[in-house]
Amino acid sequence: MAFGKVAVAPHAAVASEQPLATLAGYDVLRAGGNAFDAAVATSFSLAVTFHPAGGLGGDFFAMAYEAKAGKIHCLNSSGWSPSGLTLDLVRAKGGGQVPQFGPLTCSIPAFVAGVHEMHRKLGRSEFKGLLSAPTDYALKGFPAGEGICRSVAGAYLELSPQARAVFAPSGSPPTPGEWIRQEELGKVLSSVAERGPDGFYSGPAADAIRSILESLGVPTDASDFTEFEPEWVSPLTLDYRGTKVYEHPPNSMGATSLLILKLLSESEMPASGALSSRRIELTMEAALAAYGRRDEMLGDPRSGEIDMAGFMAGRASSEIPGSRIRSGDTTAFSVADAEGNIVSGIQSLFNHFGSRVFVPECGVMLNNRGSGFRTSGPNAVAPRKRALNTLSSVILEKDATPFLSIGTSGGDWRPMQHALFVTNAVDYSMSADANVVHPRFLWGGGRSLIVEEGYELPEAGKFDINPQPHPGRTGVCQAIEVRARFRKAVCDVRGDGVPAGF
Template sequence: MRDFHLAGRSTVHAMNGMVATSHPLASLTAIDTLRAGGNAVDAALAAAFVLGLAEPQMTGIGGDCFVLLKPAGTEDVIGLNGSGRAPAGLSAERLRAEGHATMPLHGVLPVTLPGAIDAFCRLHTDHGSQPLDQILAPAIAYAEAGIPVAPRTAFDWADDLPVLQGRAREIFSFSGAAPRAGQLYRNPLQAEVLRRIAREGRKGFYEGEVAEDMIASLRALGGCHTLDDLAATACNYTTPISGNYNGLELLEHPPNGQGATAILMLNILKRFDIAKLSPHSAQRAHLEAEAAKLAYDARNRFIADPAQRLDHMLSAETADRLAALIDPDYAMANAAPLTEAVHKDTVYLTVVDRDRMAISLIYSIFWGFGSGLASDKFGINFQNRGAGFTLQQGHPNEAAGGKRPMHTIIPGMIRQNGRVTMPFGVMGGAYQPAGHAHFVSNLADFGMDPQEAIDAPRSFAGSEGLEVERGYTDEARRALAAMGHAVTIPGTPLGGAQAILIGEDGGLTGASDPRKDGCALGY
């Protein structure tokens, strides 16, 4: 139990339904949808569309999504891959010939086709219950009337503003400046796109005037994208992968997402007695950092579209060999340079309804404001997910036309004794697998409730050394530095998280990360 003298959050408890998102108005939208008779899918989609307006620097209809879904009446979990592909004309060989050593981060070259809307429409058709126009109505209303900018969103918006170019700068800035907290953000152009999706479903986005606007804009910017590329965009159902850690089964979406990295990291950590350590100690942070270095190196070698040697990556023998490389008293160098720079731009939400359908949904445009570009007529912000490719010749994740890049966004679920007990997610770009592992360990090793597990301080062995949040003591940071870590305090906190615990008694317990603007709500 937390010390009520100190700042913090209580868990949220309800019986009929629970939501947790990174923005209060998105959470309220989801609750309103449940109370109006919608199910968890309806509520999640309604919230996701609102988040595209509430946090446009993080996500939007030009981005991708991944989903884990537990339908009502079963403990089975299905995955849905809503990530888009590179245009058919993309060529790593041509980019290398033009002098590129790595995929550019911004501009038209890393723009992949948006996959989220196709996935949202498929999810609605297969598992939703309310009409699509009813689900989209709240987002359309906010796009027209405006939605207040929340404090963390305003902070991130100002940080990400310099990437915006041309039409995107006109639409996503306030006369060239970032908004203040509380200032209304309106996007009537997006309201029109959402109305077309509400009327026509997938066709309203991937065909007709909206599609022509996206492709004409990309080609005018020098892209090789075509209407055929856009029309071919299609999500697909998947079978989740899983691993066990101290009594909890962690379910992750299979590649091209990086969820296998979290499973491998926990497999490595199982070889150490984490539970005997203090949860916020330098020793625990050190072991997590070393496990992350090794697991992320495997990620960079094997996770691609399609997956390469995934059984090897998740085998007990691999975890044994990697754990044996860890010195409990001293830091190793990164096993190999990470293929992507650190970014923290994603939204995650989860909903559980009265019938205990549970959804874990993550939705992103990759970096802040994605590519920094937008379509001319409707202002659709293009993602830069192609920056997740490598240009290394022969690498499994080498850029190629029609291929999905290695993806950072990963929804999670926990199952215990055959029963799904918690949909959850940890935002934060490259940090996400380490965040999943840290969260699961907080639950399994230290008996934390979901809010405590989210609130707990985080560290991450990334490309800029060992980032250690201010929640750790100065003594812990000094001890980590003495072990050889290049310790820094990150300028922004590491990610954000949401979770819902489904109790054996039927109760629901929601938790939401104070590092973001959001909240958990139930009824």
């Protein structure tokens, strides 16, 4: 049996995938900052200490509950494609299709603008001070955790010599505890601390990123950086058996989670339990339908109208869609303070080390979010368009009171992961710690069904079962359960995270 990593505290708590990032947020809370301030310190610290998963070259999304207003805000800071990225260019340089890695997959980095915008709207501490810890982690260095070591090992042969010099300073993939310094990144963070987003989007960092993309054949304009803005959007909601689920709208694929849950709500979850084969069968029928409609109907709403009512009208299906299912190397975190404010945040380069395009002048690895584009349909490549994005984070609410903030790595798995977390909480009354550690099953694309040990397996025939140990590599989740008298912060045993509270 696996036991979760849990911190129960009366006032405030942080849960992140990296102990130093948790500590940075914790210190802000102890100093009187609110959850949104602590989220800034936590998020930027993750961008340094878990750079391959969620660095400055990627995206940032957040679901943020503002207690005094009684309102959940939804932030989308996903980068748009460069102004010179056309379908003809992708076809010519990508062999007729969108590649998974390389310069054609780089979107304009949106992370810095997104985290700053959250603070501008909801924070109260001075922004500059919140970047003190992450800047120190970059300039002075930090001991590598297992997560960053796995990421470096997985991409080592594809990294440039300059990237290897930073992330594998000994000349081979690092081992846990090996010291990693990112001096150029630290200089960028110092500039952002002083100038805000202008320190990134109007300075040497943006110039260096634009220069390297131009040199690699992707026309990029300075205005692609200076004109980018994050977006506050209305969250999608679904009443699932009396619990209100908040998810991100397109260009996020958060709606896919809600369609899975809507279809599940039309059946009773099996009384035989959370590990039954019937649960797998019902969830898979809902998931196959939702993923198929995702591919057909979701994209960037700024580039074309999306029929959300039509999307949510999907029916359960046993047909296996031709969806491309890829796990991502993302990192999620949660923060809750004594005032009742909550942040469910998530950041990513998409795959580990993103596009594998490293910009040595600023120490930033660029994302490969553009690999989510297609050559036709609502998610087709176009200049200054946002690709369909796997990122989303969730808050659950009961009787008009938010009680669970939860997020996970997982890429295309995320809609199914979120559906599992919600049904664990609602149908099986699991606490946050039981929910996070519970065995998972995930669709791997085609006939592949990934199942962590513990489940009663469905009959052979429809799916090829890919058994995994428990806990396996099925995403790394962080959560905080928020109650009147306590906050329970949980970090997944599948990752390096440590929760903290007071």
